[in-house]
Amino acid sequence: MSQEKQAEFLAENIKLKNTLNVINNETLSFIARRQYISDYIRKYREKILEEYKDDEDKVAEYFDHELYVKEEAYSTIDRKLKELTILKESPYFGRINFEDELSGELDNIYIGRFGLTEEGSYEPEIVDWRAPIASLFYHGGLGKAQYTAPDGKVDVDILGRRQLIVKKGQLKGIFDSAIDVKDEILQMVLSSNSNEKLQDIVMTIQEEQDKIIRASRSKTIVVNGVAGSGKTTIALHRVAYLLYNYRKELEGKVLILGPNSIFMEYISQVLPTLGETGVMQETFTNYAIEEIGLKESIIEYNEFLERVIGGDKEFIEDAKKKYSSEFIKELDDFIAYLEKNHFTFEQVKYFDEVIVDIDEINELYTNYYAYMPLFRRTQKMKRIIESKIKDKRNELVYKFDKELADTKASLSEEQLALVESDMDFRRNIRIREIVRESMDAKKRVASFLDNESIVELYKKFIKKERLSVFDLAPILYLMIKLDGKKAKNQFRHIIIDEAQDYSSLQFIVIRELTDCKHFTIVGDSNQRIVKFTEKAPMLDLCNVWNEKDIEHYELSKSYRSTYEIMQYANQYLNEEKIVPIVRNGKPVVTIKAESDEEIRDAVVDSINEFREEGFESIAVITKDVDELERINKIVNDRIHLFKFDNEYVIYRGGIVIIPSYYAKGLEFDAVVMIDSDKEEKKEDLIKYVISTRALHALTNVKIK
């Protein structure tokens, strides 16, 4: 280390000690605050209990109130204490010094996972990575730059950018960036072994990624990026960024939709390590089933993909149809058909009197409530007619009672004494008749105004009893159009991951159901295992949603895989793709294996070599479950592989064997790809997905 560097290192060490002191003091101060609040609550509680010792209701009411106050008071303190505990290990990872172009003032900020300002001070000790000014750090280079402060854009000149590695409160290294120096920490992070779960990347977010993370909240953004370009990671960091900057508006109102439970589990750690909990994360299937309230079992995503990959022609045709725009048109026609034909109105009679005639009913239907969704409208009409029946019932009862009272009044006391009990008896009979007629009239109204359940109607429409995952969006569409359905929870921002597999209808349904205006949609149009339409609907959202304000981003660098792996994977795509180099690795190996022995040797030897090279997470990836079973049976006596054969398995470490569609979105240090295709297709998106799961090493075992 040069003398100058040594001096810098020393200075940073002193700064670190100071910061750690501030962290310690702040921690003690927050603990004291917590203690103060709990003492206060305790004393107040004793007073209340004494005051209301004979009033249980008041005591219960007090405890409800106390719980609320505690939650409110502690939530901020506990959040801060959690942040301080994390900061204690590593308070910051970046430093930027810059000159404000307007004022000429020099500034020096340290950027960390969370922000920290000492009590009584205005100068932040650490700036949260999500704060607007921290974007300067992610510009990557030195020189002129700009950030957006709350009161407008600020021009600065970045004079120095430093990355710092602090582990367990110790300074381990400093790296200064010059304009063209490669990001050394990024290289270090990318070359290391992958973890069991997706990690945060606050230290090494790249400029192209940062732009997406910080994109305006009020825009819908669509990111189409190659495998491993960080789409999932960015989407999750964007959630953390949005929550930090718009907590009041967005807390509890963000939804993340992912493809399956394995994937949801894989990404589950990122937001908590960024200090964010309480974001709803769901698969589209579960979300839709919950909203529909569907109780019956359906053909789930895995079976759907198994059938498609297995070449079940009838099923593929059916799926293709359900994904098409023509099908939306068919649904609309079906709705129009129901509007014309589903209901046959009848006049409503009460005894022999017509109380609502056909014209009146038609008027309600075609005119007065025509703006309402069909089934809402008929239910509304039902309520109106029921209320008329009730009025009629009351009128008849009133009339009868009035006549009875008049008759009674016209009788002498003696006459009344003779007939009164008989009159009362007759009254009871008459009232019962009137009430029964009211119930019968309501039943007659229900018989022509109630509708069949939408799920049942849909089944008749598609002429099938068993539903599949791709039927969920159409059912929701009918519920929206026929019933005016709205989602149980309202969301202000929705993230859709692996969006390349969404149909236009899914996009329409999510938007209409939730009334959400802002989306972050990420996917890779080349990772569609099933290419139902030429253009992935996620790339055509301005037409699908009929909205102009959509911002599109493309990402072409893979931060996951080596240059060699990406280059290899690209042979499976139709188009020639340029692979930007992020890092190099070893060449991809191809082994031909015909007999079971050869297959066993190829798979087991590859795994053993990977282990010897120090790779920790290793996967054998097959096309589908049948192939998984076949390979597992062949290698079983030599090696134990952990089978991911359904989406609810709980991974407990070890080498895995997994079908392509569950591996989507995941990554492994090294991958053995099972390639059983007899002939090479020009485009093979399944093999593209499989090969891009590997970070450092890939072996293709070609079998017959």
Ligand SMILES: Nc1ncnc2c1ncn2[C@@H]1O[C@H](COP(=O)(O)OP(=O)(O)OP(=O)(O)O)[C@@H](O)[C@H]1O
């Ligand atoms: N700026 C970065 N710094 C460090 N690691 C990064 C960066 N960007 C992405 N990565 C890493 O690259 C890998 C791929 O990221 P991620 O899974 O988010 O990509 P993806 O585009 O969603 O991939 P896929 O299309 O396969 O689902 C992850 O290990 C992630 O941590």
